[in-house]
Amino acid sequence: MNLLEQYRQRRLALHLTQHELASRTGMVRQQYQRLERGGNPRLNTLELAADGLNARLMLIPMEKWHAVQALLKGETSESTGLDADPWQGLLGDDEPDESDRDGR
Structure with missing residues (x-):
């Protein structure tokens, strides 16, 4: 499962719509929607979305x-x-x- 699919799975596990998640982060829905669809988000966008999902990004050796x-x-x-x-x-x-x- 790739990172963007993990965002989607986490959002669904929290029973949030894309609109609700975007509202939690201050993003617009379309911006978050592009993230889940496989856009090419910036690192700060990934971190912001992770915060909205009560999650953290981490590099694992x-x-x-x-x-x-x-x-x-x-x-x-x-x-x-x-x-x-x-x-x-x-x-x-x-x-x-x-x-x-x-x-x-």
Whole structure:
């Protein structure tokens, strides 16, 4: 499922019309409608629409993609053979910060 289809699915799950979602974000309905139809929206438009859907955009490193997908589907690490915590290191939180690297 591509990103724009995810917007549509999320909107429907929240029982919102395109008009209602556009009103929540300050967008015009046609602008949101183009987003769902596969337009070429700007990043700030994607972020604004995500806010209206009570959601966030996130880049997921490819090496974590399958683990995150399995977790979102409710699969356990035993059934997928994946690490117990696919979120570990997703945002670089397992890497030392600059002060740790240079010994200060």
